[in-house]
Amino acid sequence: MAASENRTDLNKLLEQFRQRASEAQDRLSRLEAAIGKEKDSHEEEYCKKVSKLESELECVKSELAAEHKKAEELAVENAKLKYRVTHLIQAVKEADLKQEGKGT
Template structure:
C-alpha cells in the first residue's frame, strides 16, 4: 500500500517543482528584459553625452584655432607698429639735431 501512494506523492512533488521552475523562468525572463531595457537606456544616455562632449570639443578646437590666428595677426601688426615707431623716433631725433644745428 505504501508503494502505491509513493508514486502519486512523487508526481505531486514533481508537478510542484515544475510549476515553481516555470514561475522562476518567467520571473527570470522578466528580469532579463528589464535589465536589457535598462542597459539600452544607459548606453543611449551615455552615447548622447559622448556626442554632446565631442561636439563641444570640436567647437572649442575651432574657437582655439580662431584665437591662434587672431593672436598671430595681432603679433604681426604689433611688429609693424614697433618698426614704424622706431623709424618715427629716429626721424624726430634727426629733425631735432637739424634744428639744433640751425639754431646755433
C-alpha cells in the same frame, strides 16, 4: 501500496518543484527584458552625451583655430607697429639733432 503512495507524494513534490521552477524562469525572463530595456536606454543616453561632447569639442577647436589666427595677425601687426615706432623715434632724434644744430 506504500510504494504507490511514495510515488504519488514524490510526483506531487516534483510537480510543485516544476511549477516553482517555471515561475522562476518567467520572473527571470521578465527581469532580463527589463534590464535589456534599461541597458538600451542607458546606451542611448551615453551615445547622445558623447555626440554632444564631440560637437562641443569641434566648436571649441574652431574657436581655438580662430583665436590662433587672430593672435598671428596681431603679432604681425605688432611687429609692423614696432618697426614704425623705431623709425619714428629715429626721426624724432634726427629732428632734435637738427634743431640743436640750428639753435646754436
